[in-house]
Amino acid sequence: MKVVIQRSKYSNVKIENKIYNEIPHGLVVFSCFTEGDTIDDINYIVKKIVNLRIFDDEEGIMNKSILDKEGMILSISQFTLYADTKKGNRPSYIKALNGKEAIKLYETFNNELNKLVPTVTGIFGAEMEINIQNDGPITIIIDSKCK
Numbered sequence: 001m002k003v004v005i006q007r008s009k010y011s012n013v014k015i016e017n018k019i020y021n022e023i024p025h026g027l028v029v030f031s032c033f034t035e036g037d038t039i040d041d042i043n044y045i046v047k048k049i050v051n052l053r054i055f056d057d058e059e060g061i062m063n064k065s066i067l068d069k070e071g072m073i074l075s076i077s078q079f080t081l082y083a084d085t086k087k088g089n090r091p092s093y094i095k096a097l098n099g100k101e102a103i104k105l106y107e108t109f110n111n112e113l114n115k116l117v118p119t120v121t122g123i124f125g126a127e128m129e130i131n132i133q134n135d136g137p138i139t140i141i142i143d144s145k146c147k
Contacts, residue, residue, distance in 0.1 A: 001041040001105075001145075002081045004030040007054055007138035011074045013122040014129040021120035026071025028132050029113075032081035033097040033105045041144035042105065046112045049073070054138050062138075066117055073119040076130055077106045099125055 005027055012022035029049060033041075055064040055071075066073070079102070083091035097105070103124045113119040122128045 001034065001037045001045055001109075002032050002141070002143045003045055003049070004078075004081065005049060005052070005054075005140045005142070006132055007135040008074070009133040009135045011130070011132045013074060013076060014131070015123060015126050017129075020122060020128075021074060023072040023074045023120060025069070025135075026073055026117070027066055028074045028076065028130070030076050030078040030081060031106065031109060032077070032079055033102045034082055034095050035097060037097065037105055037144070039108065042109045042112055044144050044147065045142060046109065046116070048142055049113065050116045052140065054140065071117070073113055073117050074130075075110050075113060075119055075121045076128065077102070077122070077124045 008023065008028050009025055010023070011028045012019050014020060027049065050067055051065050053065055054062050055066065055069045057063040079093055079096040082095040083093055084095060085091050106124055110119055110121055
């Protein structure tokens with residue numbers, strides 16, 4: 001499982017030119033699953049996301065988590081995180097888990113996040129426009145296989 005996390009002042013996801021979901025401040029999380037991912041990968045990533053100290057404290061030092069800041073998460077599925085660009089110029093997405101299996105893990109991932117931090121999503125597999133007011137900018141990549 002891979003995620004890209006961006007600290008955000010405001011973000012939304014639009015589907016068919018209409019805002020589907022939005023967050024006032026918090027994290028935008030792009031996620032992708034691969035063969036062999038399990039609930040253990042999800043639990044590892046969820047724990048990392050909610051405890052990352054990437055928000056400023058009163059002295060402007062990144063010492064606070066999203067739990068401390070009472071922010072929200074905008075969670076977006078993005079199969080392109082497992083793009084393989086080693087050969088040629090057209091990325092291969094063969095390492096991304098097929099949609100039928102990936103949607104189950106994505107829904108579990110969002111349910112686990114939502115138990116700890118209010119979490120809203122886009123629509124799995126839909127064409128989406130993601131608008132992020134990146135704060136910092138702060139962008140973190142986590143791969144559950146690189147523990």
